[in-house]
Amino acid sequence: MSDDLRAAVAAGALGSEDSYRALLQSIVEVARAIFGARASSVFLFDEPSDELVFEAVAGEGAGDLVGQRFPSSTGIAGWVLVTRQPLVVEELENDPRFAREAAESTGFVPKGIMAVPLLYEDNALGVLEVLDRPANAAFSLAEMELLGLFANEAAIALDLLQKARAARAVLESEGGEAEAVARFVSLLADAEPERKEAALRLLKALEELLRER
Amino acid sequence: MWSTRSTGKGVRVCILDSGVETGHPLVGDIDRAVAFNRLGDEDEIELVEDTEGDLCGHGTACAGIVRALAPDCTLISARVLGAGFKGSGPVLLGGLRWAVEQGFDVINMSLSTTKRQFAGLLHELADSAYFRNTVLVASAHNMPVESYPWRFSSVISVGSHEEPEPDTFFYNPAPPVEFFARGVGVEIAWLGGGKILSTGNSFATPHMSGICALIMAKHPELTPFQLKNVLYLTANNVGGGR
Numbered sequence: 001m002s003d004d005l006r007a008a009v010a011a012g013a014l015g016s017e018d019s020y021r022a023l024l025q026s027i028v029e030v031a032r033a034i035f036g037a038r039a040s041s042v043f044l045f046d047e048p049s050d051e052l053v054f055e056a057v058a059g060e061g062a063g064d065l066v067g068q069r070f071p072s073s074t075g076i077a078g079w080v081l082v083t084r085q086p087l088v089v090e091e092l093e094n095d096p097r098f099a100r101e102a103a104e105s106t107g108f109v110p111k112g113i114m115a116v117p118l119l120y121e122d123n124a125l126g127v128l129e130v131l132d133r134p135a136n137a138a139f140s141l142a143e144m145e146l147l148g149l150f151a152n153e154a155a156i157a158l159d160l161l162q163k164a165r166a167a168r169a170v171l172e173s174e175g176g177e178a179e180a181v182a183r184f185v186s187l188l189a190d191a192e193p194e195r196k197e198a199a200l201r202l203l204k205a206l207e208e209l210l211r212e213r
Numbered sequence: 214m215w216s217t218r219s220t221g222k223g224v225r226v227c228i229l230d231s232g233v234e235t236g237h238p239l240v241g242d243i244d245r246a247v248a249f250n251r252l253g254d255e256d257e258i259e260l261v262e263d264t265e266g267d268l269c270g271h272g273t274a275c276a277g278i279v280r281a282l283a284p285d286c287t288l289i290s291a292r293v294l295g296a297g298f299k300g301s302g303p304v305l306l307g308g309l310r311w312a313v314e315q316g317f318d319v320i321n322m323s324l325s326t327t328k329r330q331f332a333g334l335l336h337e338l339a340d341s342a343y344f345r346n347t348v349l350v351a352s353a354h355n356m357p358v359e360s361y362p363w364r365f366s367s368v369i370s371v372g373s374h375e376e377p378e379p380d381t382f383f384y385n386p387a388p389p390v391e392f393f394a395r396g397v398g399v400e401i402a403w404l405g406g407g408k409i410l411s412t413g414n415s416f417a418t419p420h421m422s423g424i425c426a427l428i429m430a431k432h433p434e435l436t437p438f439q440l441k442n443v444l445y446l447t448a449n450n451v452g453g454g455r
Contacts, residue, residue: 050299073231073295079271082231082294082301083324084360085352088412090398095407119358122327139412141375141397148356 015186017168020161021056027154028058031130034146038110038132041065042118042154043077044162045126052077052127055158060108060131070105076113077127084124086116086148088139116147118155125158221283221426223433227317228279228419229308230272230324232263232292239277239402240288248292249308258307268295270404274411275323275419277402282379282423283430289317294324302331306338313342318429321422322351322368323415325360335362343367343437348429350422352414353390364389369425369441373397373417382424384448392444394420 024042032040039059043052050072054065073082080087090112092098098109110131118126128151133139171182188199225244235243248263267273276288293308294301305326312320320342326335339362342349351363353370363370373396374383383393396417403409428443429435435443447453 047299072299073269075269079231079269082269083271083352083415084327085324085354085413085415086356087415090410090412092409095403095405095409116356119327119356119360122329122359124327139398141373144373144412145355152357 012164012167015189017161017164020157020164023157024056024154024161025058027150027157028056028128031128031147031150032058034150035114035130035143036134036137037130039108040128040130042158043081043127043129044158045072045081045124052081055126055161061106065106068105075101076115077129080115080117080127081124084117084119086114086144086151088112088114088144090139114143114147116144116151118151118158120155120159123159125155125162128154219283219427219430221286221423221430223285223287224283224319224426224429225287225289225317226279226283226319226321226422226426227289227291227312227315228272228276228321229291229293229305229312230275230321231269231294232265232267232272233276233288233290234267234270234273234402234404234406237273237277237402237406239408240273240280242288243276244287244289246290246292247311249304249311250296251304256303258304260307260311263290263292265292267404268292270402271323271415273404274401274416275321275422278379278399278416278419279321279423279426282420283426286423286426286430289315302326302328306331306334309335309338313338313345313347316345317347318433319348319350319422319425321419322349322362323418325352325354325363327358327360329359332359332361336365338362339365339367346436348425348437348440350418350425352418354414355390367437369421369437369444371396371414371418371421373412373414379420380424381449382421382444382453383450384445391441392421392448393417394424396420 028040028042042056044055046053051069052072053069057065093111114130116128117124233243246263248261250259252259291308291312293305339349349368351368351370353363353372362368370391372390372393374393375397379395394417396414397412399411399416400408401411
């Protein structure tokens with residue numbers, strides 16, 4: 001890969017990773033709001049470790065849970081990942097063992113969980129969960145359909161996020177210079193016009209300096 | 214309607230899932246429980262007698278639903294889920310191949326795979342079951358992805374309806390999903406001998422498996438083709454509702 005091309009790809013990979021993470025966060029925020037739920041989360045399936053990882057959380061647990069991991073076939077999210085089937089489980093508070101495990105891992109005990117696999121092309125990328133809809137609302141198949149639509153969006157965002165991370169990993173493995181250049185390009189793109197102009201002048205001077213023999 | 218004339222006696226139903234908790238009050242006795250494991254990183258699969266029961270609860274829930282509809286059927290558990298997600302495709306294929314070779318009357322598959330690399334082999338196994346008079350009952354999904362084996366015409370594919378009666382089922386005139394069975398607000402068996410309320414095609418599927426067991430107990434000579442016809446003619450939106 002030429003240096004110019006590498007820098008351009010790095011700029012795209014670095015910038016897009018943040019955007020895709022923000023998109024996932026927005027999806028869980030909207031899912032939580034639409035269902036009137038207490039929390040919503042996206043789990044990423046991390047293939048090398050065979051674990052599920054909290055990737056985005058809205059509502060209860062937001063801020064604490066992102067990055068936490070557990071084995072891929074455990075819990076309601078695990079059922080959904082391995083069977084590829086959407087699932088709703090209610091009255092969970094009646095199960096003391098589940099309540100204890102949930103409290104230990106996430107800090108709160110949900111009464112009900114809606115979970116749907118995140119499927120993109122032929123891959124199962126993770127799971128979307130919505131926790132504790134309003135207690136008086138009877139569950140309907142229409143809600144399952146709606147959750148499926150959100151899952152489709154989340155799966156695409158998760159796929160893009162993983163591709164951006166893979167691109168970054170490749171660039172990092174080829175040495176730190178490309179990433180440093182990429183970070184500069186990314187900052188330049190977001191800079192105020194006056195600062196951008198100043199930065200470009202400095203860059204020009206730097207270029208001349210590097211050309212001197 | 215079948216539940217007034219049949220108890221599923223003599224019909225062997227295999228739950229291809231996460232295992233079954235033995236002695237659960239909603240499940241009762243299991244005739245045999247086996248588990249399939251992957252050997253190392255190879256696609257070689259080993260079969261062992263299953264002593265761990267159910268690792269996540271999904272299989273126990275399915276077994277409980279079949280038992281509720283067909284109380285005298287014989288249940289067999291084949292565990293293909295629960296030991297991690299990686300390598301679950303070859304394990305699923307190995308378990309299904311074994312279940313087809315055993316000649317069970319019904320195989321309940323409340324699961325699917327999206328991996329195209331397994332589609333060909335799954336299709337061969339589904340056809341092989343069909344011609345050996347084993348009925349494969351599989352969960353459909355209504356998500357915009359290709360998944361298997363429910364899309365194959367040699368299996369009975371099942372989605373959910375919202376009616377509360379366990380023996381109510383509908384024929385779907387707009388396939389690929391062929392039938393809708395009870396799948397919303399179902400009381401399912403939960404690990405540790407308990408019960409819980411749940412929704413999903415995973416639980417509509419064992420309702421259909423149970424109904425198949427009731428019919429086959431009365432008419433063991435039926436081929437899967439004939440059984441599908443009986444299901445069509447007795448569906449609540451065709452002949453069974455009148």
